[in-house]
Amino acid sequence: MQTFDLETEGLRALNxxxxxxxxxxxxxxxEIVNPKGAHAxxxxxxxxxxxxxxxxxxYYCAGMNKxxxxxxxxxxxxxxxxxxxxxxxIVDGDASxxxxxxxRGGLLVIKGNASSRCGxxxxxxxxxxxxxxxxxxxxxxxxxxxxxxxNAGEALGDSLYEARIFVRGSVKSLGADCxxxxxxxxxxxxxxxxxxxxxxxxxxxxxxxRRYGSARKLYNxxxxxxxxx
Amino acid sequence: MTDxxxxxxxxxxxxxxxxxxxxxxxxxxxxxxxxxxxxKRHLPHFDDLLFLxxxxxxxxLEGYREKCATDVWLGTRHAKKPIHLDIPVTIAGMSFGAxxxxxxxxxxxxxxxxxxxxxxxDGGMTEEERGHSKTLVYQYLPxxxxxxxxxxxxxxxxxxxxxxxxxxxxxxxxLGQKIWDRVAEMRNLPKGIDxxxxxxxxxxxxxxxxxxxxxxxxxxxxxxxxxxxxVGGARPYYDTALSVKAGADxxxxxxxxxxxxxxxxxxxxxxxxxxxxxxPQAVKAxxxxxxxxxxxxxxxxxxxxxxxxxxxxxxxxxxxxIGTAALIALGDNDPRWEEDYQKLGTTADAYDDWHEGRDxxxxxxxxxxxxxxxxxxxxxxxxxxxxxxxxxEAQTIARACGKNHLHNLEPEDLVALTIEAAxxxxxxxxxxxxxxxxxxxx
Ligand SMILES: Cc1cc2nc3c(=O)[nH]c(=O)nc-3n(C[C@H](O)[C@H](O)[C@H](O)COP(=O)(O)O)c2cc1C
Numbered sequence: 001m002q003t004f005d006l007e008t009e010g011l012r013a014l015n016x017x018x019x020x021x022x023x024x025x026x027x028x029x030x031e032i033v034n035p036k037g038a039h040a041x042x043x044x045x046x047x048x049x050x051x052x053x054x055x056x057x058x059y060y061c062a063g064m065n066k067x068x069x070x071x072x073x074x075x076x077x078x079x080x081x082x083x084x085x086x087x088x089x090i091v092d093g094d095a096s097x098x099x100x101x102x103x104r105g106g107l108l109v110i111k112g113n114a115s116s117r118c119g120x121x122x123x124x125x126x127x128x129x130x131x132x133x134x135x136x137x138x139x140x141x142x143x144x145x146x147x148x149x150x151n152a153g154e155a156l157g158d159s160l161y162e163a164r165i166f167v168r169g170s171v172k173s174l175g176a177d178c179x180x181x182x183x184x185x186x187x188x189x190x191x192x193x194x195x196x197x198x199x200x201x202x203x204x205x206x207x208x209x210r211r212y213g214s215a216r217k218l219y220n221x222x223x224x225x226x227x228x229x
Numbered sequence: 230m231t232d233x234x235x236x237x238x239x240x241x242x243x244x245x246x247x248x249x250x251x252x253x254x255x256x257x258x259x260x261x262x263x264x265x266x267x268x269k270r271h272l273p274h275f276d277d278l279l280f281l282x283x284x285x286x287x288x289x290l291e292g293y294r295e296k297c298a299t300d301v302w303l304g305t306r307h308a309k310k311p312i313h314l315d316i317p318v319t320i321a322g323m324s325f326g327a328x329x330x331x332x333x334x335x336x337x338x339x340x341x342x343x344x345x346x347x348x349x350x351d352g353g354m355t356e357e358e359r360g361h362s363k364t365l366v367y368q369y370l371p372x373x374x375x376x377x378x379x380x381x382x383x384x385x386x387x388x389x390x391x392x393x394x395x396x397x398x399x400x401x402x403x404l405g406q407k408i409w410d411r412v413a414e415m416r417n418l419p420k421g422i423d424x425x426x427x428x429x430x431x432x433x434x435x436x437x438x439x440x441x442x443x444x445x446x447x448x449x450x451x452x453x454x455x456x457x458x459x460v461g462g463a464r465p466y467y468d469t470a471l472s473v474k475a476g477a478d479x480x481x482x483x484x485x486x487x488x489x490x491x492x493x494x495x496x497x498x499x500x501x502x503x504x505x506x507x508x509p510q511a512v513k514a515x516x517x518x519x520x521x522x523x524x525x526x527x528x529x530x531x532x533x534x535x536x537x538x539x540x541x542x543x544x545x546x547x548x549x550x551i552g553t554a555a556l557i558a559l560g561d562n563d564p565r566w567e568e569d570y571q572k573l574g575t576t577a578d579a580y581d582d583w584h585e586g587r588d589x590x591x592x593x594x595x596x597x598x599x600x601x602x603x604x605x606x607x608x609x610x611x612x613x614x615x616x617x618x619x620x621x622e623a624q625t626i627a628r629a630c631g632k633n634h635l636h637n638l639e640p641e642d643l644v645a646l647t648i649e650a651a652x653x654x655x656x657x658x659x660x661x662x663x664x665x666x667x668x669x670x671x
Contacts, residue, residue: 221260
């Protein structure tokens with residue numbers, strides 16, 4: 001285990017050491033202490049390593065992650081795992097706005113609640129939130145899966161494309177072009193797997209969720225739909 | 230009855246035939262007009278400025294003997310690997326999706342041969358462009374279509390797009406006709422749908438957030454790449470100052486004449502300020518911060534010739550960018566396709582329905598048959614020629630003003646032909662020492 005003290009060694013040293021790890025490295029386990037809400041911790045990683053941040057992080061922790069597993073043993077600021085490509089990011093506490101924004105792959109797990117715009121513009125990532133999510137989540141979400149064990153705030157899935165949203169609790173309101181859809185066998189299967197990988201299978205069962213997706217009415221412009229925009 | 234002369238028909242200056250035609254079009258279709266290109270109305274522009282040239286008190290440089298350098302460094306503020314270009318005319322960001330793969334290749338070829346950079350655009354980086362462009366700027370846009378850290382690292386600079394001159398405050402649009410397989414795949418969207426690009430970034434708002442976003446981009450790319458911030462010509466003084474504050478190495482300022490692939494006509498014609506009005510304000514912001522020439526300024530919007538380049542630089546820009554002119558150099562809107570333009574109900578030099586994907590010149594299309602009409606090698610050569618001519622023209626003017634580098638051109642070399650241009654550019658009306666709003670008297 002490599003222990004890195006962010007306070008004394010600094011952000012630049014951290015990210016450049018982590019970027020230097022390519023392919024088959026032996027330095028696979030890292031612990032970052034004293035994060036103290038710093039921004040851009042462990043961003044742009046591209047190696048199969050495990051990184052644990054002991055404490056809370058600022059903006060964009062694990063941004064653009066590839067391959068790595070990053071665990072925040074605390075809460076995460078805005079844009080955690082933004083544009084993640086692959087790998088896993090786990091937040092033990094809560095996450096601020098835009099968690100998993102534009103994510104293309106991999107798995108983001110938030111054990112607490114996520115704030116507004118969770119999964120905004122997501123493009124393939126899977127996100128599992130154990131708690132609630134805030135308003136405008138999955139706005140313009142293109143593809144991927146958003147699983148919420150708690151409740152969703154206003155305007156869920158506004159201007160949604162092909163992403164799938166599963167919510168166990170209540171939904172305050174649906175955004176433009178987002179509708180409830182039937183749960184089919186493949187969705188139960190998908191949820192089962194995501195709940196397991198999201199460390200949530202002990203808390204919830206696939207049958208307890210409802211599915212939301214795009215009505216696909218705004219896919220091609222039509223003046224009679226103008227008031228929905 | 231005597232034959233009294235009748236009042237001849239008189240057109241209204243308010244309800245012109247063009248205005249009425251647009252009302253009829255709107256009434257029939259129920260949708261606003263979407264088109265490509267830039268502002269078509271007359272605006273105060275570089276044509277309203279003149280250089281004074283040398284005289285008794287200023288010595289010119291010998292055209293064929295004395296050097297007039299044209300190179301420019303971009304990104305010297307923070308980047309470990311700043312960019313050095315031979316000429317100060319860069320190719321603006323134009324999306325793959327709006328343009329075909331071969332058109333992107335041609336831009337890369339032409340720019341590289343002329344010693345300058347190209348810029349990606351909405352929709353991501355293509356092999357055509359990365360492969361042929363020696364210096365490639367990677368746009369980081371609100372849509373993040375095709376955005377990934379590998380391409381970020383393969384780029385030579387990163388341009389965070391906040392706005393565009395054609396539509397400050399607007400997002401993008403790529404209509405279903407142009408979403409062919411490859412475009413759809415890169416953008417992660419179903420084929421054939423109208424694709425909207427968001428107008429705001431999904432994970433930051435405002436200059437304080439942008440500072441942190443720029444930190445993240447620098448950390449991911451190990452502080453190697455220059456970071457540009459592109460803004461539309463809206464509030465250039467503050468937009469420039471706030472970009473500098475957010476950590477930009479380069480500010481890209483795009484005036485309202487700036488082209489677009491597809492935007493509402495009402496947006497193109499009525500939002501934003503002409504580039505002439507924008508440059509002095511941006512330069513003032515840089516000077517007030519002690520950052521002029523430390524943070525470089527690239528300006529665009531209706532730049533067509535070496536004279537425009539020289540005028541933009543005399544007003545304080547470090548370099549310029551061209552979009553529309555580059556497409557025309559490649560062969561867009563060429564009269565040789567007149568028959569096809571007529572079939573589309575238009576004519577060469579007026580064709581602007583780039584969003585429809587039926588470009589007779591094969592440049593703004595994804596249709597394989599049409600894009601096969603375009604030869605990227607020939608296109609690249611034409612672009613190179615054009616860039617070289619622009620540079621020679623700018624040098625000709627600079628030498629006449631006694632300058633051994635294009636960067637030494639200055640506002641004192643200029644006068645304005647109209648009061649409007651004098652006020653906007655902050656140079657005297659020709660034949661007077663009057664800068665409206667600043668100095669009085671004749
Ligand atoms: C076909 C086309 C596509 C464009 N696509 C983009 C884009 O993806 N991103 C962007 O920031 N600007 C885009 N622009 C604007 C250009 O980057 C640039 O600001 C503008 O073309 C400059 O003005 P000019 O066309 O008068 O030279 C596009 C312009 C054109 C003509």
